[in-house]
Amino acid sequence: MIKSDKSAAIEQLKEKFGNSTFFYVADSSALTVDAVNKLRALCFEKSIEMKVVKNTLAIKALEQLDETDKYAEIKNALKGPSTLLFAETANAPAKMIKEFRKNFDKPVLKAAYIDSDIFVGDDQVDSLAALKSKEELIGEVIVLLQSPIKNVLGSLQSGGNTISGLLKALENRAS
Numbered sequence: 001m002i003k004s005d006k007s008a009a010i011e012q013l014k015e016k017f018g019n020s021t022f023f024y025v026a027d028s029s030a031l032t033v034d035a036v037n038k039l040r041a042l043c044f045e046k047s048i049e050m051k052v053v054k055n056t057l058a059i060k061a062l063e064q065l066d067e068t069d070k071y072a073e074i075k076n077a078l079k080g081p082s083t084l085l086f087a088e089t090a091n092a093p094a095k096m097i098k099e100f101r102k103n104f105d106k107p108v109l110k111a112a113y114i115d116s117d118i119f120v121g122d123d124q125v126d127s128l129a130a131l132k133s134k135e136e137l138i139g140e141v142i143v144l145l146q147s148p149i150k151n152v153l154g155s156l157q158s159g160g161n162t163i164s165g166l167l168k169a170l171e172n173r174a175s
Contacts, residue, residue, distance in 0.1 A: 001054075006057060009053075009054075009057050010057050010060050010061045011061075013053065013057060013058055013061035014061040014062075014064050014065050016051075016061075016084075016086060017061055017062060017065050017071075018065055020086050020113075021090075021114075021115050022086070022087050022088070022089070022090045022092075022093075022112075022113065022114050022115065023084060023085060023087075023112070023113050024084070024085040024087075024094070024097075024109060024111070024112045024113075025074060025077045025078060025082055025083070025084060025085075025109075025110040025111045025112070026082070026083045026084075026085060026093075026097065026106075026107035026108060026109050026110055027080060027081055027082065027083065027106065027107060027108045027110055028052075028081070028083045028106050028107040028108075029080070029081035029106070030106060031104065031106050031107075035104050035106075038100075039100055039104075039107070042096055042099070042100055043085065043096065046087075046092055046095075046096050047087065047088065047092070048085050048086065048087045048092055048093055048096055049085070049086040049087070050083060050084070050085055051083070051084045051086070052081075052082070052083050052084075053082060053083075053084055055078040055079065055080075055082055058078050058082065058084065059075050059078055062074060062075055063075075070116070071113070071118075073111060073118045073120050074113055074118060076111075076120075077111035077120060078110075082110065083107060089133045090114045090115065090128070090131050090133065091128060091129055091130070091131040091132070091133065093112070093128075094109070094112070094124075094125050094128035094129035094131070095129045097109060097125055097129075098125060098126070098129050108122045109121065109122045109124060109125050109128075110122075112124065112128055114128070114131070
């Protein structure tokens with residue numbers, strides 16, 4: 001790879017890292033060509049962008065992006081073969097990894113960057129897959145907010161039926 005290509009790749013990665021709130025670093029080495037094609041297809045299906053990168057280029061992109069070195073643990077994970085997974089939803093790559101590993105033993109999670117938090121190690125896949133998306137959390141809040149209102153309305157409606165029933169009974173007695 002010539003120097004201009006490396007510079008372009010670093011800039012592209014820098015932009016991708018800068019615009020991504022969620023990305024994963026995984027090891028998908030030792031997969032057969034057929035398995036890698038299946039992995040790519042699953043990533044496409046789940047709207048996950050998969051990039052196989054040179055570690056040195058990814059490290060340089062991260063270094064240019066951040067002066068405070070908040071990506072130190074991610075840079076430490078960039079050893080050996082690395083695949084980057086970018087997604088719009090925090091738990092999508094972890095769910096995809098779990099699903100794919102039902103049939104294959106890879107990819108193995110090296111690290112994940114989730115909204116300024118870093119998770120290191122393959123043992124984090126289950127907890128990352130259990131994370132709720134923004135839409136799921138908003139839905140839960142709406143349900144929680146609606147619950148007391150529904151209870152009050154239900155009580156008012158049932159109370160109205162009781163009162164009208166009592167009034168009818170008193171009316172029938174009076175006649």
